[in-house]
């Protein structure tokens with residue numbers, strides 16, 4: 001059974017659930033479970049219009065519909081449909097037209113007309129209207145048993161993270177990008193801070209790609225950069241979407257960083273051709289914090305990079321390219337420069353790796369406290 005082309009629902013009884021679902025939460029989910037279990041099958045309808053409260057936060061009706069369809073992809077007793085309200089009167093003035101559309105959806109989602117249809121609603125006025133307008137059974141749900149609402153989540157998604165159904169979490173994920181030129185200890189820092197928060201992270205995809213494709217840094221051509229950028233984008237995306245995301249995700253590089261390497265190492269005309277591609281992907285990224293490690297560290301030989309990338313001048317040049325790219329992408333307000341002060345003489349941490357780890361954790365904790373009023377340990 002596929003997700004995109006599901007069979008129609010069968011059985012004698014049908015449960016119907018409708019909502020804006022911006023986002024869908026555990027309260028909605030429990031309702032759907034009840035409707036499914038008390039009937040042979042359940043129809044879930046995502047209703048909305050251009051500019052509705054989901055659209056206002058970047059979750060338009062189609063996106064919501066797709067996330068919910070994905071959520072129930074393997075469930076053959078749940079059919080997800082969407083209802084476009086753009087052309088009908090706004091609630092509560094469009095009940096008649098809205099019901100016509102609902103009935104059409106019911107017909108197209110079911111193999112045969114069910115003998116019994118039960119609607120599950122959480123608002124008394126929905127029950128009142130539906131009782132007046134249909135012969136179906138209407139169940140008024142007890143909303144107080146799970147005191148959560150989509151507006152509570154919209155106002156503080158991190159606080160209510162566990163209530164957001166998995167496929168919607170990606171939209172609210174706090175994404176933290178760590179940028180830095182070669183050999184600043186970036187990879188280890190990303191892993192160390194991500195693990196300290198129990199959050200998922202990605203490594204630099206270029207390394208995997210070069211190993212797998214048997215190509216060294218200095219042998220990379222335009223095609224390779226294309227694969228590296230999309231591979232990194234994909235890894236970041238999959239990790240953001242993974243169930244391991246606890247509200248925060250840490251990335252070691254992104255498309256914009258690959259673009260900087262492309263600018264430095266590819267012939268000008270090859271790089272120019274790739275710019276629209278890089279920008280298209282970069283536009284889809286959402287970074288909440290960009291931690292930049294300036295090239296102040298001693299070169300760390302990770303046995304991977306070509307040594308010539310790491311001389312002082314090249315590292316400064318890469319740093320400058322990255323800062324220019326941040327400005328180009330309009331991400332300046334996300335940047336935090338990681339340059340902690342520490343006493344080199346008095347410490348075993350001569351290169352400041354531990355100092356940067358501590359500082360990076362502080363940056364993230366302060367951000368979460370300021371924006372979500374949550375004190376992380």
Ligand SMILES: NC(=O)c1ccc[n+]([C@@H]2O[C@H](COP(=O)([O-])OP(=O)(O)OC[C@H]3O[C@@H](n4cnc5c(N)ncnc54)[C@H](O)[C@@H]3O)[C@@H](O)[C@H]2O)c1
Nearest residue numbers: 019020021027047090091092093094095121122123143148
């Ligand atoms: N144009 C019209 O005249 C018209 C008429 C009827 C319906 N509609 C549309 O139908 C949709 C109604 O959905 P909504 O905005 O109420 O969606 P919603 O996503 O806020 O809620 C969906 C359903 O879940 C219930 N619910 C919410 N939180 C719950 C919890 N914690 N526990 C248990 N149940 C909970 C709600 O009461 C509702 O019945 C809207 O899109 C509306 O525009 C439009």
